[in-house]
Amino acid sequence: MCEMIYLPKATLERLKMYKKVLESVRKEYISSEEIAQILAINPELVRKDLSYLKTHGKPKMGYLVSELKKELNDLFGVNDFTSMVVVGANFLGKALATYKPFERAGVKVVAILDTDERNVGERVGDLVVREIGALERVVRRFKVEICGLCVSPDVAQETAQKLIELGVKVIWNFTGVRLSVPEDVLVVDEDFSTRVLDMKRYLLSRKK
Amino acid sequence: MCEMIYLPKATLERLKMYKKVLESVRKEYISSEEIAQILAINPELVRKDLSYLKTHGKPKMGYLVSELKKELNDLFGVNDFTSMVVVGANFLGKALATYKPFERAGVKVVAILDTDERNVGERVGDLVVREIGALERVVRRFKVEICGLCVSPDVAQETAQKLIELGVKVIWNFTGVRLSVPEDVLVVDEDFSTRVLDMKRYLLSRKK
DNA sequence: TAGATTGTTAATCGATTAACAATC
DNA sequence: TAGATTGTTAATCGATTAACAATC
Known part of the structure; x- marks a missing residue:
């Protein structure tokens, strides 16, 4: 099915936070800067974390929220109960x-x-x-x-x-x-x- | 009263664990090796952490449990409610x-x-x-x-x-x-x- | 094109582990 | 004295931040 990507512990911890942040986002795209601001961390760190995923951001746009949500759901296996x-x-x-x-x-x-x-x-x-x-x-x-x-x-x-x-x-x-x-x-x-x-x-x- | 010692975040996290471990210890002395074993971490790390405290261990003996407990209680202000x-x-x-x-x-x-x-x-x-x-x-x-x-x-x-x-x-x-x-x-x-x-x-x- | 934002590499920082001298 | 254990310094490892080229 899906091979497990290796993720640094600290990154995994933050991916959970990103997932939560995305749940209350009502826009189509979100930038690393915005996520970072909400969580009071560095945008560079957000980008680095997200670079472990398949999802890629678009310059000038940020990350497609729906795509990111979906990938995070898969990562944590949230879809099957x-x-x-x-x-x-x-x-x-x-x-x-x-x-x-x-x-x-x-x-x-x-x-x-x-x-x-x-x-x-x-x-x-x-x-x-x-x-x-x-x-x-x-x-x-x-x-x-x-x-x-x-x-x-x-x-x-x-x-x-x-x-x-x-x-x-x-x-x-x-x-x-x-x-x-x-x-x-x-x-x-x-x-x-x-x-x-x-x-x-x-x-x-x-x-x- | 007591000046706040600077403690690395990771150390502070473990000091809480040591405190908990000590609560169920019935001996007079405990070595870094024993604490480490219980928590599945390195004894060197335990010693490094404890070196931030005033309490000193005794070679061949380990740390005086009562003294360590007392200092950790003070550190976290557990005595006044x-x-x-x-x-x-x-x-x-x-x-x-x-x-x-x-x-x-x-x-x-x-x-x-x-x-x-x-x-x-x-x-x-x-x-x-x-x-x-x-x-x-x-x-x-x-x-x-x-x-x-x-x-x-x-x-x-x-x-x-x-x-x-x-x-x-x-x-x-x-x-x-x-x-x-x-x-x-x-x-x-x-x-x-x-x-x-x-x-x-x-x-x-x-x-x- | 200019500007904004990503993604990556290099530099820094902090935390852990290894090594070992000091001490009881 | 020999052995066990502490405490500290140096080496390594991992995580964060800085810098910047790539791209839309």
């Missing part, structure tokens, strides 16, 4: 399960599960919380590749293990626990208490 | 409002507010959802410096504006909207649909 399951029906889990913008990113939350009997049956958006026993069935049936892991820290590792055995390839880890996983599994850590440290230091720096 | 308000009592807002590990990071959520009358009065952890009109009072009373912004995209910019007028210094932005703010305000963007793009590309790369 990936199934995601949420494990842990706490507020965070429910937030993921009802997060609208996933739609446009090619991610579909197919189920939300919980170990606690009392939560089972509760309505969450279009879904109903299911018992954890349904995990295998759900993963098989929907070919689930991503899990939003929102369980409590004490069961994080064992839950991850179970998911991996069932063939889940990406664990989006909100538990704050450092997970051990085989090297062909991607763990994406989302750690709010680490994130606030940047804010704390920023506030400190303001006070000199 | 910062007040945070959550605006938007949807699942995400409630998740932030009840997020336990903030405690250890020196952040205290003092209130959760919503514009929707129907949500006002609802219990969320130790808090009760308050009407948006209480914002000014809350910010003044608790000297709020951080806001977790969980409102819908259409009111994101105006809400941010109001917060900034009241003196809030950091906006933790979950709305997906690119906010315009004065340069002395820090916006920390948390965009789940951008985040999943990494996972999408990873999955694509697995399929060759």
Whole structure:
């Protein structure tokens, strides 16, 4: 199908930003200068990044927005949908399960599960919380590749293990626990208490 | 009080990781090798990073965990508490409002507010959802410096504006909207649909 | 043609790794 | 003393910026 182009890490990071910028652009063409301005980076950097793609800009015009969008969508495989399951029906889990913008990113939350009997049956958006026993069935049936892991820290590792055995390839880890996983599994850590440290230091720096 | 040491961005990023690692260490000393192994980076890099701090390691011993922890806590100002308000009592807002590990990071959520009358009065952890009109009072009373912004995209910019007028210094932005703010305000963007793009590309790369 | 903008190469900057002396 | 580990300097690597020719 499509051979994977090599992309420097920093470039890949910015391509995601460009993709987002383009989503709210209503013009036919956009220049590197404009993109750069919105993101507060150098236009040269934008051009360098975009030069990794097949899309070419037109001198005096800039880049054809529709073409660029399409190529970025292909690059991230946004057009065919990936199934995601949420494990842990706490507020965070429910937030993921009802997060609208996933739609446009090619991610579909197919189920939300919980170990606690009392939560089972509760309505969450279009879904109903299911018992954890349904995990295998759900993963098989929907070919689930991503899990939003929102369980409590004490069961994080064992839950991850179970998911991996069932063939889940990406664990989006909100538990704050450092997970051990085989090297062909991607763990994406989302750690709010680490994130606030940047804010704390920023506030400190303001006070000199 | 304490002069702010200059720290390379990449180093600062890792110092947060070291801080987290140290939280679950039960030994008196830890070597750069051990830290490096846990984080899958080079021990030389760990030593270089730690050399920016006042703490010195002991040859043959490593670094005194308690001392290192203390210095990192000071560096991030974790010991005096910062007040945070959550605006938007949807699942995400409630998740932030009840997020336990903030405690250890020196952040205290003092209130959760919503514009929707129907949500006002609802219990969320130790808090009760308050009407948006209480914002000014809350910010003044608790000297709020951080806001977790969980409102819908259409009111994101105006809400941010109001917060900034009241003196809030950091906006933790979950709305997906690119906010315009004065340069002395820090916006920390948390965009789940951008985040999943990494996972999408990873999955694509697995399929060759 | 002149002007604007792309795309690429060279120069610079910053971050990581390698090497190794210092030290307990 | 020998061995382990730190801390620092030098070498390498990767990413950004500067410069500028190509092109519409």
